[in-house]
Amino acid sequence: MTDVFADLVGQDEAVVTLRRAAASAAALLRAAAPAVSRTGAPAAGGAEPDGGHDDRDALAEQVDGPGAAGDPAGAAPGAGMTHAWIFTGPPGSGRSVAARAFAAALQCVHGTGCGHCPGCHTTLAGTHADVRLVVPEGLSIGVNEMRALVLRAASTPSGGRWQIVIIEDADRLTEAAGNALLKAIEEPPPRTVFLLCAPSTHPDDISVTIRSRCRIVPLRQPPAGAVAEVLVRRDGIAPDVAEWAAAAAQGHVGRARRLARDPEARQRRDAVLAVPRRLTGVGAAFDAASALIEAAEAEAAASVAEVDEAERAALQTALGAGGTGRGAAGAMRGAAGQLKDLEKRQKSRATRAQRDALDRALVDLAGFYRDALTMALRAPVAPVHTDTAALAGAGAQKWDADGALRRLEAVLECRAAIEANVKPRIAVEAMMLALWKG
Numbered sequence: 519m520t521d522v523f524a525d526l527v528g529q530d531e532a533v534v535t536l537r538r539a540a541a542s543a544a545a546l547l548r549a550a551a552p553a554v555s556r557t558g559a560p561a562a563g564g565a566e567p568d569g570g571h572d573d574r575d576a577l578a579e580q581v582d583g584p585g586a587a588g589d590p591a592g593a594a595p596g597a598g599m600t601h602a603w604i605f606t607g608p609p610g611s612g613r614s615v616a617a618r619a620f621a622a623a624l625q626c627v628h629g630t631g632c633g634h635c636p637g638c639h640t641t642l643a644g645t646h647a648d649v650r651l652v653v654p655e656g657l658s659i660g661v662n663e664m665r666a667l668v669l670r671a672a673s674t675p676s677g678g679r680w681q682i683v684i685i686e687d688a689d690r691l692t693e694a695a696g697n698a699l700l701k702a703i704e705e706p707p708p709r710t711v712f713l714l715c716a717p718s719t720h721p722d723d724i725s726v727t728i729r730s731r732c733r734i735v736p737l738r739q740p741p742a743g744a745v746a747e748v749l750v751r752r753d754g755i756a757p758d759v760a761e762w763a764a765a766a767a768q769g770h771v772g773r774a775r776r777l778a779r780d781p782e783a784r785q786r787r788d789a790v791l792a793v794p795r796r797l798t799g800v801g802a803a804f805d806a807a808s809a810l811i812e813a814a815e816a817e818a819a820a821s822v823a824e825v826d827e828a829e830r831a832a833l834q835t836a837l838g839a840g841g842t843g844r845g846a847a848g849a850m851r852g853a854a855g856q857l858k859d860l861e862k863r864q865k866s867r868a869t870r871a872q873r874d875a876l877d878r879a880l881v882d883l884a885g886f887y888r889d890a891l892t893m894a895l896r897a898p899v900a901p902v903h904t905d906t907a908a909l910a911g912a913g914a915q916k917w918d919a920d921g922a923l924r925r926l927e928a929v930l931e932c933r934a935a936i937e938a939n940v941k942p943r944i945a946v947e948a949m950m951l952a953l954w955k956g
Contacts, residue, residue, distance in 0.1 A: 528740030607737030610770025
């Protein structure tokens with residue numbers, strides 16, 4: 519790895535902004551504690567003076583020049599250091615990758631993300647003592663979890679640089695959790711930085727009050743060529759396989775990697791793309807819906823089974839399971855509530871995993887109907903699924919552009935319905951009937 523931003527694919531403008539902010543942050547540390555050693559350990563009396571993020575923004579202006587922050591050419595404000603950031607972009611654009619890379623750049627002891635120092639290495643590995651990562655396993659992030667996180671984030675950085683909180687999928691914050699986070703962002707500790715990841719800054723994804731106190735870093739869907747290049751360079755995947763996977767994943771780096779390396783992922787994709795051929799009647803539509811739901815459930819169950827078992831075994835051991843001493847049986851009888859709470863969290867995680875697996879299938883299906891639509895319109899664009907291009911072409915001739923568009927809309931409406939907590943089976947069955955009827 520040449521630097522911490524090496525895996526942020528196709529986001530050159532964002533990288534320039536984040537590097538400039540990391541440089542501003544490093545300058546702030548030097549100004550606040552002139553005696554800080556080259557290894558990042560603060561000297562006596564080197565604590566940051568009061569002033570919080572106002573001092574950071576003032577120093578950013580000194581470092582970057584007035585109005586230089588948001589644009590590499592110095593034409594727009596915004597790239598200086600501040601205490602709260604929101605990374606936005608479509609799925610697969612690298613929101614969490616950007617947040618982690620920026621956290622590593624802030625903890626870098628040699629520059630703005632060298633990729634080799636202990637600060638960079640431990641941050642990217644997830645073991646840095648001053649970097650906390652929140653990855654929601656269930657359907658939402660609750661207020662208790664957020665309050666505990668905010669309390670811990672208020673502590674002084676052990677390494678003398680920054681206390682960093684990364685919240686992936688910040689759009690899953692409950693209203694109460696968002697309010698708890700807002701309080702911390704409004705009155706941030708002197709050296710705490712909040713990095714939030716969300717699909718957009720729409721009020722449905724992030725509250726207006728939180729958004730107004732954060733600097734926005736927009737990311738775009740990376741081009742397929744850039745995704746293929748990183749698969750070849752980083753993962754050693756053959757160029758032809760990488761190009762196919764990048765196109766099939768529609769710019770989603772994680773999905774492209776899975777398709778290129780996991781035969782089961784390719785089999786699931788093949789089964790999804792066979793759906794249009796199977797829709798020959800009402801019965802076939804319901805059968806296809808059942809098959810899609812069952813495949814998503816099986817994939818989700820397999821992905822969480824090992825973690826669930828390990829968590830349950832660890833909790834039972836902590837509660838004294840298998841013990842023979844006095845009071846061991848009584849301790850287990852009193853542990854029913856904790857086991858029930860664990861089962862509730864695991865059920866929520868399984869539901870989230872099922873919906874994620876189903877959404878991946880719907881994205882593949884939407885890609886197929888997108889191909890049919892572009893072929894019906896004779897648009898000069900490459901197909902998403904090159905291996906089913908002939909089938910999409912036959913569909914384009916049979917349905918014409920209006921029919922292909924209606925089917926594509928049916929898939930997108932199904933995704934939106936599931937996101938709005940409609941029962942997945944009901945949403946998928948309605949979609950399959952719409953695809954059959956056209």
